[in-house]
Amino acid sequence: MVHMPTRDQVIDALRTVIDPELRRDIVELEMVRSVEIHPNGVVDVMVSLTTPGCPIRTHFETGVTQAIRELGEVSHVNVSFDVLSDNEKQALGRKLGRGALPEGALAQVSNVICIGSGKGGVGKSSVTANLAAALAAQGKQVGVLDADVWGYSQPRMLGLGNERPRVNAERKLMPLTAHDGISVMSIGFFIEQDAAVVWRGPMLHKALQQFLEDVDWGALDYLLIDLPPGTGDVSMTLAQLLPQAKFVIVTTPQPVAQKVARRSAEMATKLKLEIAGVIENMSAFVTPTGERYAVFGEGGGQLLAEELEVPLLAKVPLTMGLREQSDAGTPLVLSDPDDPAAQAIYQGARGLIALSPVELPVMQAPAPAAAPKPVGMSLPMA
Ligand SMILES: Nc1ncnc2c1ncn2[C@@H]1O[C@H](COP(=O)(O)OP(=O)(O)OP(=O)(O)O)[C@@H](O)[C@H]1O
Numbered sequence: 001m002v003h004m005p006t007r008d009q010v011i012d013a014l015r016t017v018i019d020p021e022l023r024r025d026i027v028e029l030e031m032v033r034s035v036e037i038h039p040n041g042v043v044d045v046m047v048s049l050t051t052p053g054c055p056i057r058t059h060f061e062t063g064v065t066q067a068i069r070e071l072g073e074v075s076h077v078n079v080s081f082d083v084l085s086d087n088e089k090q091a092l093g094r095k096l097g098r099g100a101l102p103e104g105a106l107a108q109v110s111n112v113i114c115i116g117s118g119k120g121g122v123g124k125s126s127v128t129a130n131l132a133a134a135l136a137a138q139g140k141q142v143g144v145l146d147a148d149v150w151g152y153s154q155p156r157m158l159g160l161g162n163e164r165p166r167v168n169a170e171r172k173l174m175p176l177t178a179h180d181g182i183s184v185m186s187i188g189f190f191i192e193q194d195a196a197v198v199w200r201g202p203m204l205h206k207a208l209q210q211f212l213e214d215v216d217w218g219a220l221d222y223l224l225i226d227l228p229p230g231t232g233d234v235s236m237t238l239a240q241l242l243p244q245a246k247f248v249i250v251t252t253p254q255p256v257a258q259k260v261a262r263r264s265a266e267m268a269t270k271l272k273l274e275i276a277g278v279i280e281n282m283s284a285f286v287t288p289t290g291e292r293y294a295v296f297g298e299g300g301g302q303l304l305a306e307e308l309e310v311p312l313l314a315k316v317p318l319t320m321g322l323r324e325q326s327d328a329g330t331p332l333v334l335s336d337p338d339d340p341a342a343q344a345i346y347q348g349a350r351g352l353i354a355l356s357p358v359e360l361p362v363m364q365a366p367a368p369a370a371a372p373k374p375v376g377m378s379l380p381m382a
C-alpha cells in the first residue's frame, strides 16, 4: 500500500522552490497553477512563468522535482509550464510592490550590501567602515548607511563628528562625506552625543524608509548597510524595503560554527536575502615575529561558508591596528594599508567586486546648485 503525499504536503514542499529573480517562493508568488497526485506514485505540477522563454525553467524543474521527491513514495514528477496572464502579472506586481520602496529610490545604486551577523560584537561595523574605504580606494563610488539605530558607530569610525546633514534643492538629505568621498548617513548625525534613542516599531520603519527614500545617495556602485546584531525589526524592515540587497555575514572563527551557521542560515531564509559571502573576523593574531595565536579558535568562517555554499570573502586577523582605528576615525585600510587586517579587507573588497555584475548606474543631470540649509529629523529622545 503506497501512502502518497497529500496535496497540502506537496504545496508545503513547493515553498522551498524560490524564484531567483523575485526572491520569493513559487507558492507565495501564486505560480503553482495545478497539482495532481496519481495513485501510481506520479505527481503532475504545472508552474506559471512570467515570460514564456524564461531561462530559469530548468531551475524550477529541478527544484520542484527534488522538493516533491523528498516527500518519499513518489515514483515520478512531471513538471509542466504555462505563462501568467497579463492580469496575473499585474496582480503579482502589486503583490511584490507592497512594502518595497517607490520606483526611483536608490535607482542609481548598483549594489546594496547588508553587513550582518547572528550575534553582536563580531566586528560588523569595523568591517563595514574598512570595506567601504577599501572599495572607494579601488575607485568605486561608495555609500554607508548606519542602520544600527541604537548602537550607531559609523560617525566615530569614519571620523564624522560634529557636522549635520543638509537638505538640497530637491528637499533631500545630503549624506556627509568621509575619506575618499564615502557618502555616510547615520542616526548619530541627528542626536546629541550619547543620548539614548527610543524607537517603536512604526517609527523605526519610517526612519529607515526615510534614510533610503529621502536621502540623496546619488549614483553609487555600493551601498553598504551596517546592521545591528541579530534579526530584529531593523533587519526585517530593511529586507522588506530592499529585496535586491545582498547579505554578507560576519562571523568569528569559533568552531561552534554549527550553531552559528544554523542561525545565520535561518536569518537569511527569514530575510529572504541572497547571501553574497562570509567574512571571518578576529582570526588568528600574528605577532610581528610571526608567532600565531588563534585566540578565538579556527575554521568557523570556512565552515559557515561551506554550510551556506557561499564564498569565504576574507579572514581578517585580530590586530592592534584594527582595534585602535575605530576610535581614530580613519579606517585602517587607509591609515595602515600594510596591516594584515587591512590586507585581508582589501582582499574581501576585491572579492565583492568580482561577485558584482558589471553594470553602470544610470546617470542623471546634476541638480541645480542651491544654498544648503541645515535640517533636523524628528527623533524620539529619552
Ligand atoms: N580584527 C580585529 N582586530 C582587533 N580588534 C577588532 C577587530 N575587529 C573588531 N575589533 C574591535 O572589536 C570591537 C567590536 O567591533 P565592532 O564594533 O566593529 O563590532 P560590531 O559587530 O559592529 O558590534 P555590535 O554588534 O555592537 O554592533 C571594537 O572595539 C573593534 O575595534
Ligand SMILES: [Mg+2]
Pocket: 124, 125, 126, 148, 151, 153, 226, 227, 228
Ligand atoms: Mg556595530
